[in-house]
Amino acid sequence: MSSSMWQFSKRAAALKSSAIREILKVTELPHVISFAGGLPSPDTFPVKKIKQAVDDIMNSDEAFSALQYGPTEGYKPLRQWVVNLINQREQTNLTTDNVLIVTGSQQALDLIGKALIDKGTKVLVETPTYLGGLQTFTQYEPEYVSIASDEHGLNPDELSDSVAQSASFLYTIPNFQNPTGRRLSAERRKKLADKAKANQLLMIEDDPYGELDYQGHRLPSLLSFAPDNTVYLGSFSKILAPGMRLGYVVGPADFIRKLVQLKQAADLHTPSYTQHIAYHVIKDGYLGDHIPKIRELYKTRCQFMLEQLEKYMPKSVRWTKPEGGMFIWVVLPEHIDTTTLLAEAVKNNVAFVPGESFFATHPQKNCLRLAFVTVPEERIEQGIKILADLIK
Amino acid sequence: MSSSMWQFSKRAAALKSSAIREILKVTELPHVISFAGGLPSPDTFPVKKIKQAVDDIMNSDEAFSALQYGPTEGYKPLRQWVVNLINQREQTNLTTDNVLIVTGSQQALDLIGKALIDKGTKVLVETPTYLGGLQTFTQYEPEYVSIASDEHGLNPDELSDSVAQSASFLYTIPNFQNPTGRRLSAERRKKLADKAKANQLLMIEDDPYGELDYQGHRLPSLLSFAPDNTVYLGSFSKILAPGMRLGYVVGPADFIRKLVQLKQAADLHTPSYTQHIAYHVIKDGYLGDHIPKIRELYKTRCQFMLEQLEKYMPKSVRWTKPEGGMFIWVVLPEHIDTTTLLAEAVKNNVAFVPGESFFATHPQKNCLRLAFVTVPEERIEQGIKILADLIK
CATH class of the missing domain: 3.90.1150.10 (Aspartate Aminotransferase, domain 1)
Incomplete structure (x- = not known):
């Protein structure tokens, strides 16, 4: 048409x-x-808990900030909550300068595509990988290189130094990947992180499903092995409610600063209202x-x-x-x-x-x-x- | 850095x-x-009214759809509300196929830039114009042409047929423009719309301030004069609450369909939660x-x-x-x-x-x-x- x-x-x-x-x-x-x-x-x-959170906000002066424009970076207490979570879990040393709140992880993928991909830029992906990631990156006309993967996830032995060096970044979902449900083994995580460090390769670690580990045996993230090489994407969609459209990006401060500029042009900021609600729901350990x-x-x-x-x-x-x-x-x-x-x-x-x-x-x-x-x-x-x- | x-x-x-x-x-x-x-x-x-709306949603089964993923086009009753508003006010014949809900009007500008601007594409703008529009369009590397404007807004006599024909679109804020506060006169609206029709020029009519008319004497929109040539952007930020980040795009159905594809890659959809709340607040004529x-x-x-x-x-x-x-x-x-x-x-x-x-x-x-x-x-x-x- x-x-x-x-x-x-x-x-x-x-x-x-x-x-x-x-x-x-x-x-x-x-x-x-x-x-x-x-x-x-x-x-x-968690309908009841969310209702309680909204009541707490709307019955106090916080209502006015929850309904007003807010900073592009996101609601500061929510960013601090992310900092505390990741520092404790992954042994990192993040500050709020390393965190950006986004309108769902999908927005993070779009901002990252905008930030890194020119026509012909090489992007490494798993085989297969998340359709929504491909759709988003494709808008910016990359050249994809598929890295061979099996039931333990992406195989780092199949990623040569020359391919790693030629690429702008690797996009990967190490935990219970969409679409395969597979998880990258601990040994491969270490190996992949070492390869990224040796070749100055940036890894986009997309992790919406990490908390949905049936045994509760979480494996260490790529971020924990190679914090300078990793941009980590977290989401509240699968552990709270997707209709809130809330996710976050964790990465080097100068990378986050560029994403903030791009996000300002994309939607000014993620709704203050949903950010305040999510923070009230989770701040006292509810998750x-x-x-x-x-x-x-x-x-x-x-x-x-x-x-x-x-x-x-x-x-x-x-x-x-x-x-x-x-x-x-x-x-x-x-x-x-x-x-x-x-x-x-x-x-x-x-x-x-x-x-x-x-x-x-x-x-x-x-x-x-x-x-x-x-x-x-x-x-x-x-x-x-x-x-x-x-x-x- | x-x-x-x-x-x-x-x-x-x-x-x-x-x-x-x-x-x-x-x-x-x-x-x-x-x-x-x-x-x-x-x-x-309207803190009290919003609190009431949230209560109504959270005390019924609607809570589950307000917290779930939703269609990229937006919450259908809210789209229908927009259809009714615009059809009545502007004498148009819209259906919900002409309406997309966005995460604030800023997102509409980004999606439109993505949809229409290649490197070097000509974009016509007022002198001066909204900074956030320029920032967003600039990402897609257009060539701007500033159209001379005065205290009555953009002057259609200063827009030649050849310039109109060479451009991808004109971006304009006819009502109480940011930054000048000026309003395009009724006579100029008619003249501009005629010029757009004669030269098959697409107009992006950004209207976040239209309702803030101190005398309540609203002038007819460019959309009403030239519906086939106009993509109209509305916003709830100035009449409800900007922290909800809710706006809408009204335009030809095949244009809206393309924006829907781009929006899916950008953030899947605008939060269901805020869309449901806004609909409950406004559905019975509260505004x-x-x-x-x-x-x-x-x-x-x-x-x-x-x-x-x-x-x-x-x-x-x-x-x-x-x-x-x-x-x-x-x-x-x-x-x-x-x-x-x-x-x-x-x-x-x-x-x-x-x-x-x-x-x-x-x-x-x-x-x-x-x-x-x-x-x-x-x-x-x-x-x-x-x-x-x-x-x-």
Whole structure:
């Protein structure tokens, strides 16, 4: 669709509507069993606690600052909360100069793309990787290099010094990655961080799922191994509520300063209102009680879906066995194209995300992503059975 | 400041910290009389009404959708509210396909810059114009053409057909413009819209201050004269609360569709939480009672500042006499550089914004912007007296 009234920029004209987006439209219908969405379970939203937080704010003079323009960097007490969390957990020495609050982690990806990518800039990514990251970076016309990855995540042995040196940055999701659910092993983290340090490679460590570790055995972040080489992205979407659109960026102070300039032009600042609410909810350690409940729920659902896959899928099908997060990645026999399969599945009222769009280069057509956290158990069983029958 | 660990993109490296930003830091000190900020008066924030709206949401099942991910286009009832408002006021025939909710109007400017500007794309602007618009568009490397403007706003007679045809779009703020406070006359609106139609020129009509019309005599929008040629930006920041960061874009459906794709990459969607709250506040006509109170307050403050300027300023100084909005624009004798004057003023605990950065081309150094809405009357008098003494 175009008009003589305007001409889109090259970057805008090149944008295509995303597969996830088109699928989500179908899956809004209540009779569809949808494994497609990346939505957290609403059962985990702390409604009562948020209501209390809003009351506290609106019954005091804080209401006026929560409703007024605020600094681009974010609400200072919330930034300080992030500093304390990361310093304690990752043994870093951050100050608030190292922290920027963003309107969801997605905004961090856009600001980082703007800050670092010119036409042809080399960007290293996992195989596969987060679709929303690719969509965002692609606007700035990078040249992607996919680094070989397996069930333990990105393989640092497959990242040569010359490739590391030629790139602007590596984008990686070490914990319970979207779309595969896999986690980068502790040994590989150390190795990757050493390689980054040796080659002055910047790593963008995207970590929305890190807290959703079913056993509560968190592995040290890339940030902890190589703080000067790492920009770390955290999110409140999966541990509080995605409708707040709150995330944060942790990085070297001069890098954060540049992101602040870009963010000022992008939306002046993240809503003061949601920042104040989130701070009130979490300031007294509430997440320490809340997160284990989310882990327990997601662990049960994941376990249940894995059992159904085991029960119904033919031997030729393989899948990841996540230790945390929201996704299972399924690899079908090579002759099956999951985009074609999706059309069939939707006719049978089941939805998933075809794997193809998660590859920056050399797309594999025989993979798909399953999300299990919003689907009740009886519907998980029913949906997996339908999928298995279609695959057979 | 740079690091061998990364290299900023050309667009990011070219970004400078804004004058407004640096000044706002100084003016945070409570003893400074600041005419610099563009902040609405917190006296106008409807705290009680917002608290009621939040209670209604959090005590019902709506809490779950207000806390969940939502569509990129925005919360549908809020989009429908915008449709009804604009159709009634501007005699248009919009549907929700013509409306996108954004994280403040600033985000709309960024998305429009992304959608339309390649390196060297011609963008037409008023003289002077909104600094935040210039900052945002500049990231995408346009070539600006400043259209001559006077106390009645942009002069359509100064816009030639060939310039209109060569440009991607015209950016304009017809109502109580930031920084001048001036309003485009009805006659000029008609003439500009006709010129846009004749030359297939797209107009970006930025209208955050339109409701702040002291007499309540709203002039018809450019959108009403030329709906196919106009993308209209509305905002809740000046009539509800800027800390919510809520604005909207109204435009042709295929243009909106492209902005939706760009917005998905930018922040997925504007917070569901603030959209639900705003909708609950305004759905039953609350703004009809609320906005007249804001107008009355701002009119009184404006009148008072104009009287003080009359009383204290030397004859060589001229200023606009706004009929609405938040700003007065002051033109000093040509030998005075207002950036130098600001340094002196701040020593005397008074702040304003020097006019220079509001010009896309050929900056004029002898102008300044005064904001009056957050300053109590006795401090307005004191501040204007200090400024006048410095100018003398």
